[in-house]
Amino acid sequence: MVFTARSLFQALVVNTTIVACLFGAPLAFASSCSEADVEALGWLAKMSRSYREVAYQGVVTFQRGDDLQVMQIARSMEGGQSHELLTRLTGQGASVVRLGHPLNCTHPGQQLLLGELQQVPDCGLAKYYRFQVGEGDRIAGRQGVRVQIQPRDVYRFGYILELDRETGLLLRISTLGRGDKILERFQFADLHLGEPLSPQRDVQTVHPARHPHPDIPAGGPALSAxxxxxxxxxxxxxxxxxxxxxxxxxxxxxxxxxxxxxxxxxxxxxxxxxxxxxxxxxxxxxxxxxxxxxxxxxxxxxxxxxxxxxxxxxxxxxx
Known part of the structure; x- marks a missing residue:
């Protein structure tokens, strides 16, 4: 996952998968591909950079069917590292902190998003998705740019991204299933840029950031075969x-x-x-x-x- 604030929510609350990172790797995309939408890929590159450049605090909603969760989410950067805080405002109201994520760490998903991991020049993601850029909605008081992502096969979902026109920060993402049915939606309801993390008491869970290198085997239970x-x-x-x-x-x-x-x-x-x-x-x-x-x-x-x-x-x- 490379969707900034949504990725934090998925990693801390929904999804326990740990994705490896590549340190100091440059970001690029295959602009020579005839099927690639250069404007769309440019916005995706800006979105990827925003993860390392933009500090924020805000309130987000995450909806799956009839289930709606509201959370406060914040991200700050200091000493070449990022620190993230998520607090549920509905349900149990638990807080989770992730500390010490290096800013020069680029995840394989980000590399693939921009065509960096292709061994030979090709279309990268444009081989598997169609992209279209358009005028976006105003979300949390900020003007968005819409990037529609449509799969070229039946093996993956589609997406509609709304990116902040100024910073590229992801403001809203809708995941689309068959017939463009919205499966889930993540969206900022309130957003303030450049603010440090607020002091938090009663934090139930603290996650130190983990950064396995992609060339180093992941840990975990071993099998006999x-x-x-x-x-x-x-x-x-x-x-x-x-x-x-x-x-x-x-x-x-x-x-x-x-x-x-x-x-x-x-x-x-x-x-x-x-x-x-x-x-x-x-x-x-x-x-x-x-x-x-x-x-x-x-x-x-x-x-x-x-x-x-x-x-x-x-x-x-x-x-």
Whole structure:
């Protein structure tokens, strides 16, 4: 995920996936691609830079169907690091702080978003999405620029971004499913730029920022055998160099991210699958037998159910 404030909310509240970073890597995009909308990619580059340049405090809403959450969110920068605070204003009212994220850390999703990780010059994301720029709405008192992102295949969702015309900061994002149905929407209701974090008492959870390098295998539980995902939608790439026997793999195309988990079981499961979806987040689980071993495969992330099913079906043990 590369959507600034929304990414903070997803990382701290909704999604536990940790995405690796590339330190000091320059941002660029393949402007030579005939299918790329240079204006749209320019705005996406500005949005990416805003994550390292813009401090803010504000109130945001996050809506999934009939569920509406309201949060206070803030971000400050000091000594080459960013610090972020999120406080729920509805429900339990918990607060979460993430400290010490290096400003020169560029995540693989940001690199892909701008075509940086392509080994040969090609269209990057423009090969998998269509982009269109237009006049945006006024959101939280600031004029927006609208970037519509439409998938070119059935393996991913679409998006409508509203970016602050002055800074490129993401003001609103709508995730679109089949028939352009809005699956979820994140939006600033109030926004003040350049303000430091307010002192907070009663903070329930503090997350030190973690920054695994993509060439270093991710930690986590190990399995007794190696495995691989043999099919991915076009454009998706690993976010880190997961060890062969690691129980998790994480992939991104620069806009969406999903993880695959493999659990070895001590007994057989009944044939079948389980699907749960909340907004744009799909959780797909299937029990199967691989290399004579009963396993549970789970795919969790921002992809349609059929994509998650195809990814799960492609899991193979490696001898």
């Amino acid at each position: 190696s495995w691989q995902v043999s099919w991915l939608p076009g454009g998706f790439t690993p976010t880190d160099a997961a060890a062969a026997a690691s129980a998790r793999r994480t992939y991104t195309d620069g806009l969406a991210v999903f993880s695959v988990f493999l659990e070895q079981l001590s007994r057989e499961l009944q044939p079948g699958e389980g699907v749960a979806r909340e907004g744009s987040t799909t959780s797909y689980t299937r029990g199967m037998r691989l290399a004579g071993q009963p396993v549970l495969v789970t795919v969790v992330g921002e992809v349609p159910v059929n994509t998650a099913r195809m990814v799960a079906d492609s899991v193979r043990m490696v001898h």
